[in-house]
Amino acid sequence: MSRARLRIVLAGAGHAHLHVLQRADELRAVGVEPILVSPATFDYSGLATAVLSGALPPARARLDVAALAARFGVPHVPAEVAAVDLSARRLRLSDGQDLAYDAVSFNVGSITDAPGKLGGDGGAWPVKPLARLFALRAQVETYIREQGESPAIVVTGGGPTGFEVAAALAGLSERNGVRPDLRLVHRSAPDWAPPRALTRLAITLARRGVTKEEGEVVSREPGRCVLADGRALPCDLLVLATGLTAPPVIAALGLPLSEDGRLEVGPDLRTMGDPAVFAVGDCAVIAGAPRPAAGVFGVRAAPALVHNLGALANGSEMRPYAPQSRWLSILDLGDGTGLALRGGLWSQGRGALALKRWIDLGFLDGLRAASGEVLED
Structure with missing residues (x-):
């Protein structure tokens, strides 16, 4: 008799879930059926001001999420989660669909x-x-x-x-x-x-x-x-x-929130009030270890999220994620220069922006290569 599979809904296509998509085979191997619910495209925050300043076209900061999900065999529903019934473990989607889940992971960014x-x-x-x-x-x-x-x-x-x-x-x-x-x-x-x-x-x-x-x-x-x-x-x-704060669906869950309206989670990335609900990225914060809304934390949390989603199915021990106390952030100043900050260190100039472009464009180009997406000139 085949083992029952756990349906885990990935709500949102933030940094962490983009990583989860690429490791979908690992999850399926341990009995997880991942499903992505998100808009068809992902606008990358690291390049948002480059688009705003006119340095890059909007397409350069936008990823075809549908293509990425298809490449890794993950069913994709082009909608958003509008409401959640925690007791029944059902999601109401923005297109009117109703979707059952065994666990749900929120990576829905911020507003x-x-x-x-x-x-x-x-x-x-x-x-x-x-x-x-x-x-x-x-x-x-x-x-x-x-x-x-x-x-x-x-x-x-x-x-x-x-x-x-x-x-x-x-x-x-x-x-x-x-x-x-x-x-x-x-x-x-x-x-x-x-x-x-x-x-x-x-x-x-x-x-x-x-x-x-x-x-x-x-x-x-x-x-x-x-x-x-x-x-x-x-x-x-x-x-x-x-x-920034989390989207309205997060507050509507009725689970513990931080002062700035983000879901409080433990080191295993599960919410404090429901072990079937995970959250990462801007919409969440680890209780006792507050960090600003920044993409670096979603990226760093992604491997632990993959492991812990699989642990639900195979019964292995959850892996904790501890956010770093210092991190690199670089502001794009719109004139060909940037301001790089890490702890008490800083540097302003063209080198800072060159580093930012290398990191951000490399991140998106890697995902495009994985999905087979080709940008038009």
């Missing part, structure tokens, strides 16, 4: 945590989902083409994403032959990088036309946005880089 009224403003541009950010590039280019100048852009958010997006938008204006008209608004002095690195970055951006404003954007009106202290700033386009 912009937009405050108050700004979150409901359809005219604002959140930095995630990334498709929205790619559309922003087209909007800016259209404005420049029609008006002959840069739109007045306000980026709200003083974290690394806010600075990187502001730099990318400055680069987009520069590539289109106009000087940026751009303001970066943040509530307090940034502290996410060494002080000297932040000082140099601020000087670089100021020379390129990016003005920093301390405050909080609370509303937007035609042609301007208003800060909490009553000041008004010229604003044709408002970009929200106000932090």
Whole structure:
């Protein structure tokens, strides 16, 4: 008699699940039936600002997930998980389907945590989902083409994403032959990088036309946005880089969440409230070891996830994943340079961006080679 197979649904095509797809044969060998539920394409966050700045076309940062799943024999449902019935172990999908599971793994990324009224403003541009950010590039280019100048852009958010997006938008204006008209608004002095690195970055951006404003954007009106202290700033386009949180389906699970709305998991990557639910990447955080939303953690967690999904079927011991305390992050500054950060070390210049391109393009090109996808010129 053949052994019953465990149906494990991979919800989302984030960094970790892309790795799981490539090791599907190993999972099937121990009795796992993996199924992928995700949109047909994956927009890679590491190259998002390169697309926004005009340095790369959108296709260069987009992967054909359907082709990758097909290459490794994993059934793919081009939808998203809309709701979960934990007790019945069933998923309701965005296309109306109902899907049973023995275990489910969430690798669904993150969305912009937009405050108050700004979150409901359809005219604002959140930095995630990334498709929205790619559309922003087209909007800016259209404005420049029609008006002959840069739109007045306000980026709200003083974290690394806010600075990187502001730099990318400055680069987009520069590539289109106009000087940026751009303001970066943040509530307090940034502290996410060494002080000297932040000082140099601020000087670089100021020379390129990016003005920093301390405050909080609370509303937007035609042609301007208003800060909490009553000041008004010229604003044709408002970009929200106000932090990240998990997609709504994560909060709807009713499982323990971190303060920033991400699923809390143990070292085995299972949620604290249901051993049949795994989570990795931006939508999750290991309890007691908080880390920012960054692709490196999904990549590093992937081998442990593969092992632990298989352990459900063969009864082997779960493998813990311990996120590293120091990691490399590189901001693309939109002008052919980058800012590399690792712990207290930093470097700004062309070498930093060259390293970033080598890492990011190598990651995607490796996946394309595995799937057989060919980019058109």
